[in-house]
Amino acid sequence: MPKIKNLDREFYDNFKSLNIRGYAAPHNLTLNLDDKKGYNGRTLLLLTGWTDYAFSSDNLAASQSGKSLFLPKLQVKNKKGEWQTVIESIGISIGRPQTLVVDLTGEFLSNSREVRIVTNFKTYWDKIEVSTSEQKDVKTIEMQPVQADLRERGFSEEMKYGEMITTNYDRVLNDKRWKYFSGTFTRLGAVNQLLEAIDDVFVISKTGDELVLSFEALPELPKNKKYTFLLFADGYSKEMDINSGSPDQVFPLPFKRMKKYPYAADEQFPMTEEKRRIYDEYTTRPVRDVLPSIELGVK
Structure with missing residues (x-):
């Protein structure tokens, strides 16, 4: 999938948006990791994207029409070839682009290396990678701010990439744009x-x-x-x-x-x-x- 190959703000958005902010029709993204078939070592899925999330009034409107959100779940194929949920929630990348790390180690239920993300959140994926590297000679240093x-400060100038709003920290606006x-x-x-x-x-x-x-x-x-x-x-x-x-x-x-x-x-x-x-x-x-x-x- 070209849209999830590079970190370029070209987002994968193959879902139907509903008329309530943050809500989409249930949809899935299927990834084929067949090049990892037979490998049972450490496997991490790195998902970079952003989520157009709902506010309180949106959730109220959704509840009045019988709708509700469910967090992205990760599924793999079992030995019968059926999709089965192995991680109930992989989390969501709120607002600005963030990278979610999903540990797939030991989660596969068969020889298949297909994985599927299922949700009705409006999550736009920019880049998806798989890491099988081993952690070696890693030292953790915890630091407190001095x-x-x-x-x-004021407000950073807003910039828009498709549906995503981000900010330009170098340009400060001092008008009273927020309550x-x-x-x-x-x-x-x-x-x-x-x-x-x-x-x-x-x-x-x-x-x-x-x-x-x-x-x-x-x-x-x-x-x-x-x-x-x-x-x-x-x-x-x-x-x-x-x-x-x-x-x-x-x-x-x-x-x-x-x-x-x-x-x-x-x-x-x-x-x-x-x-x-x-x-x-x-x-x-x-x-x-x-x-x-x-x-x-x-x-």
Whole structure:
């Protein structure tokens, strides 16, 4: 398939879009890995693409018409030649292009090396590769940022490639193109303390903010070695869709053990004296976004 051979923003999109954002008719993408037939070692599927996902109002409209999304599942052929699901969810690449790594090692149920991805998400694949390389002499180095600064920046210029919207970081727009949540946000400046652990203590950033991280320089490697960098980030984003939970304000804050958001009356944010002290110190930037009133007149 030419469209999934190169990373060129020519996307495989052989599915029928429905009239609800993020929804497509159920479809599948079949890959023939026959050149790996007889090989039972480490096999990774590398899927690079992006997903045009639904917002709260889209999901509400879908539910009212009896529709629902199901995450991409991976199937292989069993000894009867029938497709059988072996991975219930391979995940989705939200928004901008991302690479999903799917471990196929030990998942094949027969000599067939055909695999099939089945979903009704609108996922656009750009490049798909297979890796059978063995991990040898891999050293993992975990680094904490030496400096983490929260800044007001503005908005990167939007660029469009077909259905995909991406951004040009080098061009900043300072117009007020997005609404703000009303509430109190993290003050600008150093925020290292808020990023040290997964502990329900958040940097609360508003639309147009950026978080700038600095790390210590790593030593130069021999010519036969190279670094691969992975950024680990854990947090939440909140949308202002009218059918989302509390879409007009920052609070309530999410937390790891919540059953849903907004959480019910029998759940509470796990506030402690130490967390309260930190939030009182850092959460001091009030934002009030006053929207113009809409006057409706009948003639």
